[in-house]
Amino acid sequence: MSTTIFDKQDIDIAWCPGCGNFKILDMLKAALSELGISPQNLVVVSGIGQAPKTPHYFNTNMFNGLHGRALPAATAIKAVNPGLTVIAEGGDGDMYGEGGNHFLHTIRRNPDITHIVHNNMVYGLTKGQASPTSPLGFKTPVQVDGVVSEPVNPMAVAIAQNASFVARAFSGDVEKTKEIVKKAIQHKGYALVDILQPCVTFNKINTFKWFKDNSYYLDESYNPRDRVKAFEKAIDPAGLALGILYINEKPSFEENLSVYATNREPVYRRKRSIETLRQVISSKM
Numbered sequence: 001m002s003t004t005i006f007d008k009q010d011i012d013i014a015w016c017p018g019c020g021n022f023k024i025l026d027m028l029k030a031a032l033s034e035l036g037i038s039p040q041n042l043v044v045v046s047g048i049g050q051a052p053k054t055p056h057y058f059n060t061n062m063f064n065g066l067h068g069r070a071l072p073a074a075t076a077i078k079a080v081n082p083g084l085t086v087i088a089e090g091g092d093g094d095m096y097g098e099g100g101n102h103f104l105h106t107i108r109r110n111p112d113i114t115h116i117v118h119n120n121m122v123y124g125l126t127k128g129q130a131s132p133t134s135p136l137g138f139k140t141p142v143q144v145d146g147v148v149s150e151p152v153n154p155m156a157v158a159i160a161q162n163a164s165f166v167a168r169a170f171s172g173d174v175e176k177t178k179e180i181v182k183k184a185i186q187h188k189g190y191a192l193v194d195i196l197q198p199c200v201t202f203n204k205i206n207t208f209k210w211f212k213d214n215s216y217y218l219d220e221s222y223n224p225r226d227r228v229k230a231f232e233k234a235i236d237p238a239g240l241a242l243g244i245l246y247i248n249e250k251p252s253f254e255e256n257l258s259v260y261a262t263n264r265e266p267v268y269r270r271k272r273s274i275e276t277l278r279q280v281i282s283s284k285m
């Protein structure tokens with residue numbers, strides 16, 4: 001990949017050689033650069049895990065918070081400063097497990113943010129326990145008899161909840177993933193891109209080859225505005241559909257906020273009267 005304005009010098013990347021996260025990092029920097037987004041105007045928000053280390057390796061603004069809590073922080077950042085490009089980034093455990101409740105409610109709120117999930121179907125950072133997307137029967141040192149819980153299907157959940165933009169990509173296909181991510185960033189409203197990512201150290205089942213053999217791209221004639229078809233693709237037993245599964249344009253969370261109804265100035269920049277604040281507080285006592 002060519003150099004970008006987001007490249008950070010002298011960093012020690014703490015990922016295993018061959019990890020799919022490297023390609024996602026390069027792809028994301030290239031996508032942002034091609035969209036003409038500046039590091040000053042971007043915030044990458046993450047939680048805990050291997051995937052949430054991504055913003056550490058970026059030349060931009062970042063917020064690294066608690067496990068599973070990137071989405072509410074990203075929603076708030078966008079709400080007080082709608083001029084920023086905001087990306088929430090994390091792993092399958094972080095976003096669909098510990099942060100699963102936020103996943104549902106962020107879809108409902110529809111903030112204009114991009115949600116990138118590095119889906120390696122395992123807890124990578126904590127050394128290979130099952131995650132919410134691990135397949136049935138997946139054996140680990142903790143799940144010694146194999147996973148018995150039904151995996152989370154993030155595409156089906158997001159479409160069922162009528163999300164604004166729902167896509168799936170594969171980290172091994174950098175160019176195609178980049179085009180999907182660019183469309184997600186440009187989309188107004190909540191945009192989910194679940195990126196299938198091999199964890200070469202702790203997931204010996206869902207390997208690079210397994211993802212290749214068990215996925216297919218949606219063809220040109222596919223209409224992402226048909227919700228029923230999108231749901232069929234999300235649960236397709238023939239394999240994991242790659243591409244933009246569903247688009248549902250609607251007003252964003254920020255557009256629905258009354259503070260922006262008559263005044264477009266970002267909330268963080270507005271002057272507050274301490275006297276008005278005192279009056280509001282005392283009126284509630």
Ligand SMILES: Cc1ncc(C[n+]2csc(CCOP(=O)(O)OP(=O)(O)O)c2C)c(N)n1
Pocket residue numbers: 048049050051052067090091092093094095098118120122123124125126131
């Ligand atoms: C509340 C809480 N529970 C559990 C942990 C321990 N923990 C840290 S990262 C992680 C799993 C990360 O897996 P995933 O989100 O899939 O990211 P990956 O490392 O695979 O990229 C867990 C369980 C924690 N830090 N905080």
Ligand code: SF4
Pocket residue numbers: 014015016018019020021050120124125198199200201202
């Ligand atoms: S443990 Fe897995 S996810 Fe973590 S850096 Fe290594 S290969 Fe990547």
Ligand SMILES: [Mg+2]
Pocket residue numbers: 091092093118119120121122123124131
């Ligand atoms: Mg994971």
